[in-house]
Amino acid sequence: MRQASPKPEGLRERNRREKYEHITNVSIRLFLENGYDATTLAEIAHSSGISRRHLFNYFDSKDEILFSHLREYYEMIAESIARGSPDEPTLEVVRKAILSNLTRFDAERTLAIAKIMRNNAALQSKNRANEINLEKAIMKGLSALWPSKMSHDRLLFASILSSGAIRFATYIWLRDGNEIKLADCVAEAFDRMKFEIQCTE
Amino acid sequence: MRQASPKPEGLRERNRREKYEHITNVSIRLFLENGYDATTLAEIAHSSGISRRHLFNYFDSKDEILFSHLREYYEMIAESIARGSPDEPTLEVVRKAILSNLTRFDAERTLAIAKIMRNNAALQSKNRANEINLEKAIMKGLSALWPSKMSHDRLLFASILSSGAIRFATYIWLRDGNEIKLADCVAEAFDRMKFEIQCTE
DNA sequence: GCTATTGTTGCACTGAGTGCATTTTAATTG
DNA sequence: CAATTAAAATGCACTCAGTGCAACAATAGC
Known part of the structure; x- marks a missing residue:
């Protein structure tokens, strides 16, 4: 585009x-x-x-018609991450960036797209494939925030974890209908990460 | 198929x-x-x-020609997870299942496919989309191991984290060539999860 | 052997996506 | 404002992936 x-x-x-x-x-x-x-x-x-x-x-x-509007949103997230405070942990920076951009998230369109994707496995695959762009955006933001202090691999790993958490949050939000606030889902997803890992100790 | x-x-x-x-x-x-x-x-x-x-x-x-052989592999992972010990943490069960099935992982073919995908963004997207199947396989295994004890959401989240770790491991392994053992990459990726989260504390 | 099933093929078709030549419209400059 | 230039927009012809269907070939089971 x-x-x-x-x-x-x-x-x-x-x-x-x-x-x-x-x-x-x-x-x-x-x-x-x-x-x-x-x-x-x-x-x-x-x-x-x-x-x-x-x-x-x-x-x-054809599928870009459904997903291309997200590029702008992802770009804002990248910029928001890049403006984060470098003293905080990576995942915390991402979490805050996501939460602070939630007002720009087009909930109505997302609901419509989710409805279109229901019962269409091929489209769901393409949606998943599009997550690459979110991950790259997060990576871009993190790299800008820590140009050389942290290793590329650490930032990449943080991007992967973050996009997973965001997907989980979106999934719960779509499933549980309008009773739940997206912000709560995102916050919970990032919390859940800590919890799930701590269980491993 | x-x-x-x-x-x-x-x-x-x-x-x-x-x-x-x-x-x-x-x-x-x-x-x-x-x-x-x-x-x-x-x-x-x-x-x-x-x-x-x-x-x-x-x-x-067309792209199924490249990816369909993974279904069998994913199926084995699901079964291996289902045979795990229910007293261990979710991520530990997955980690062990992955490591114990690594001998069945077709490294040569994976290298060839990686070469084919290089410089082909569309194919990389389809590869990513195919990760849905890995995640579903992990989810299937976990659900079989804990039929009702753990909530669906917890298992789903564990599946997401696991598939992310596996992707990271594969990425590192492909990037760093034959000097590195895939088993080490997988082990490191799961360890890294703990580490990255601990930084958040 | 015969029969039902499954493997295999060819054909015609739809629809996404591309290259190219052409026309129309808007921006720019004198 | 008129002339020029750049970009938007169209039409056409084409390739290729994927599907439905009808027909034929091979094989399993009896």
């Missing part, structure tokens, strides 16, 4: 952004109505008012 | 198994020679001496 230019947003950039959002919304609606597999790119293009070919100037692939 | 029948293996079963191995070997050779994307299923079928259509009676998709 193309990056937004850092300059003041011109008409082109704004149009692009709006159309990007529009296509995503249309697609999610169609996926919810008819299912992911049964919805073709031709239909999405037609319903969005653009040509099928031009879809690929916005999204690299 | 079809399951091997538990009965004594007839001529059909044996042929199937041999052909399955044959196709896999031919495919890996072609992937190494010409790259994954540049190798079509038509070529694989032709080089394997079967029709393109018939490939799909062995593998559900």
Whole structure:
């Protein structure tokens, strides 16, 4: 996907952004109505008012329509981690970064996507594959915070643990419905990590 | 993929198994020679001496050719976990199960697949997506070992942590070449988990 | 041997994704 | 404002993965 230019947003950039959002919304609606597999790119293009070919100037692939909005979110997390305090432990920095960015988390869209993915193993796989990007974002943030003090391997391991905790938190949140706050799930997941390891002692 | 029948293996079963191995070997050779994307299923079928259509009676998709052999391995891990001692901590049970099955781990094939995946982001994503199966296998084993004593969530979390540790171990092992033993990498990864958490205290 | 089952093939089709040439639209400059 | 340049948008033709179906070949069991 193309990056937004850092300059003041011109008409082109704004149009692009709006159309990007529009296509995503249309697609999610169609996926919810008819299912992911049964919805073709031709239909999405037609319903969005653009040509099928031009879809690929916005999204690299069909599943990117569902996941690409996360890139921006992941980027914010990376920056938030990089602004953490280097005296705290790695996992604590990540936890705080996640919690402080939770307001930017698009819960409604996530719920819709979760519904689309239900009973679609292939999509769930692609969702999992997309976790690579979260992990890389965490790694990027941690590397920026400790440019050389900590070994690459330690930071990588922390990234892996963190993304696992986040996935667990999201899973619980989606499963237990709206009764539970996502923040609590995240906090609990990171706590659970300590607990589970301590049991090993 | 079809399951091997538990009965004594007839001529059909044996042929199937041999052909399955044959196709896999031919495919890996072609992937190494010409790259994954540049190798079509038509070529694989032709080089394997079967029709393109018939490939799909062995593998559900192109990438399954690379990953399906892991199912058997994962199944053994699940059984090994289920045979663990219920008095030990979850992560310890998993660790021992992994280590005791390492002789069945096909290092050579894994190295070849890693080489094929290098510089192919899409394949790396699919590899990551395939980790779902490892996690499910671990979960299955743990659930069998503690049918009701431990909560589903605790076991799930342990599965997530374990699969993360295993991925880290594999990553280090692939990166540092043959100087390092995979068993050491696995042991170190599980140790590292304790260490990383203790830093949080 | 005969029969049911399973392996195997070919064919035609759908849909995602790409390369390319072309047209349309917006930004830039004189 | 008009001319130029760059980017957005389209249409077309193509490749390839994956599927449904009908037909045929091989094998297991009787």
